Amino acid sequence: MDVVIIGAGVVGAACAYYASRSGLSVAVVDRGPVAGGTTGAGEGNLLLSDKDAGPELDLALLSTRLWRELAAVLPGEIEYEAKGxxxxxxxxxxxxxxxxxxxxxxxxxxxxxxxxxxxxxxxxxxxxxxxxxxxxxxxDAQVQPAQAAARLLAASGAELYLGEEVTGLVRERGAVRGVRTARRELLAGAVVNAAGTWGGAVAALAGTTLPVxxxxxxxxxxxxxxxxxxxxxxxxxxxxxxxxxxxxxxxxxxxxxxxxxxxxxxxxxxxxxxxxxxxxxxxxxxxxxxxxxxxxxxxxxxxxxxxxxxxxLPDHLPAIGPDPRVPGLLHACGHEGAGIGLAPGTGALIAAALAGTEPPLPAHPFRPDRFAEASR
Known part of the structure; x- marks a missing residue:
């Protein structure tokens, strides 16, 4: 397995979708069902209107274009509506x-x-x-968030392990190389923390911090x-x-x-x-x-x-990309109320980091270790 993604919400689903499109084999593990956390309680907002010029708006513009593409190719009904x-x-x-x-x-x-x-x-x-x-x-547009997550996961072809809480991370020579649940170990070349509001707890399992x-x-x-x-x-x-x-x-x-x-x-x-x-x-x-x-x-x-x-997260920007403090660990969380709208762009950034290709926009503003740098 190339990558294990923790979290079956819309951000984790988008990471799975774009990682699989990059040729990577993917597994997704979640302690609950698909969209059982923040995604399932969202309104499905795909907004540009509330974002000031800067990195978040750049990510939203990329995601807006990708959502239009996804609405045309995803099987099933995600209720995409370009209402404005x-x-x-x-x-x-x-x-x-x-x-x-x-x-x-x-x-x-x-x-x-x-x-x-x-x-x-x-x-x-x-x-x-x-x-x-x-x-x-x-x-500005709208999707049905739970359906969007489910359709992205289905289209990704990822192996799904639902109802399994991640209790630990597999380490090898200091690098993260998989996850543990009560039922199994899932080994992989990398792990993506897409656990949403619980992203800080997953970071702690790796011995690092993320102030979600x-x-x-x-x-x-x-x-x-x-x-x-x-x-x-x-x-x-x-x-x-x-x-x-x-x-x-x-x-x-x-x-x-x-x-x-x-x-x-x-x-x-x-x-x-x-x-x-x-x-x-x-x-x-x-x-x-x-x-x-x-x-x-x-x-x-x-x-x-x-x-x-x-x-x-304190600066209102998500944490997206590799964590330089813990090799093999990437983060895709901390989107606050914009996660559904920003999910495709986040998935594309994570896929580029995993595949070692050029990212679709500068990833530096979203680096996960920026809070540790600020505290120092």
């Missing part, structure tokens, strides 16, 4: 801030179109009145209704929430319709460890903010709420 995104502002000061943000994105190659107050209602007829303007991002922390988020699911929300719509303060280092509860409604009818309403962020209890305050805020954007939603029933844990 709409970021709205309540006052002219916020419009000016969005304008500067969009200027940097355009310079990086993003299609960002300013929309005046009247134009907002043309794009979204049910939006609340009185908004000052916004920006339309035609390249869980950041809890809730999503509301409404009763089905005709498509009243056409795009992925959110207020400008969502961008600030994504970039925030605060551990406190933050919420800014992201509202979108789905092909099957329900409206999805996210997103909250808070660092409370792996606390799985229901936060009525988080749900109340989401419902109130969503109705503020779309008054038509105020009378809808919420059928359910779910939550997951985003893998947070």
């Amino acid at each position: 995104g709409l970021v709205v502002a309540r006052d002219e000061t916020t419009v000016k801030a969005l304008r500067g943000f969009a200027d940097g994105q355009r310079a990086a190659g993003v299609d960002a179109v300013e929309v005046g107050p009247d134009g907002l209602r043309d794009l979204e007829p049910h939006l609340a009145p009185g908004l000052a303007g916004g920006f339309h991002y035609p390249e 922390l869980p950041r809890r988020g809730f999503v509301l699911v409404t009763e089905p209704l005709p498509r009243v929300v056409r795009h992925k719509v959110y207020a400008a303060d969502y961008i600030a929430d994504v970039a925030s280092d605060s551990a406190a509860l933050q919420s800014s409604a992201v509202v979108e319709g789905t092909p099957s009818g329900p409206v999805l309403i996210g997103a909250t962020r808070e660092r409370v460890g792996f606390d799985r209890s229901l936060s009525t305050e988080a749900l109340r805020r989401l419902a109130s903010q969503a109705a503020g954007l779309f008054p038509v939603l105020a009378g809808l029933r919420v059928l359910r709420a779910y939550h997951g844990f985003r893998p947070y």
